[in-house]
Amino acid sequence: MENKEKTFINRWEVEMFSPPCDPGSPIWAARVKTDAHLAPVMPYVNAKMKNAFYDPKVPTIVWREGEHKYALRENIISINNLRDRDQALRVAERTVKKLNEIWERREEIKPDYTTRVPPKLLDILKLLPRTNCGKCGVPSCMAFAAQLVEGERCVEECPSLLEKDKQEKLARLKSMGL
Numbered sequence: 001m002e003n004k005e006k007t008f009i010n011r012w013e014v015e016m017f018s019p020p021c022d023p024g025s026p027i028w029a030a031r032v033k034t035d036a037h038l039a040p041v042m043p044y045v046n047a048k049m050k051n052a053f054y055d056p057k058v059p060t061i062v063w064r065e066g067e068h069k070y071a072l073r074e075n076i077i078s079i080n081n082l083r084d085r086d087q088a089l090r091v092a093e094r095t096v097k098k099l100n101e102i103w104e105r106r107e108e109i110k111p112d113y114t115t116r117v118p119p120k121l122l123d124i125l126k127l128l129p130r131t132n133c134g135k136c137g138v139p140s141c142m143a144f145a146a147q148l149v150e151g152e153r154c155v156e157e158c159p160s161l162l163e164k165d166k167q168e169k170l171a172r173l174k175s176m177g178l
């Protein structure tokens with residue numbers, strides 16, 4: 001796709017894939033390849049997004065908004081938890097627009113270079129059901145925790161966490177930005 005007006009991101013294309021651990025899954029993720037290297041916008045995104053994980057050394061930033069998780073790295077925007085290509089295109093377009101708006105308003109935004117790393121694997125594991133049931137598409141809760149840290153999955157992809165008696169743990173995991 002192409003923006004009519006020249007701005008930070010002018011062209012992008014969407015590639016869909018199912019999580020590598022769960023080929024054939026009805027849940028999709030998207031890689032949005034842009035014509036811009038995204039590192040310069042990251043400190044401004046970090047200033048705007050609460051609970052983002054930002055590592056300026058890589059550089060990369062991961063944040064959660066609503067039902068999706070977003071990650072920026074090099075010239076790629078990753079978006080997870082998508083139902084189909086139509087939804088992916090809509091969410092991708094909205095995200096590109098948001099990044100362009102942040103970039104255009106960068107004079108008004110104080111960039112935040114604070115490093116914030118994801119919680120430790122064991123702290124996440126303590127809040128997961130630890131039954132290793134495999135319903136999330138990986139064979140163990142530890143593997144799922146690792147994918148949460150990488151920003152590849154959302155906590156709601158563990159069906160057990162959606163049960164009534166797990167709501168407090170679910171809320172705590174979400175408050176960690178997972």
Ligand code: SF4
Nearest residue numbers: 132133134136141158
């Ligand atoms: S679905 Fe939940 S309980 Fe089952 S293995 Fe995955 S993380 Fe663990």
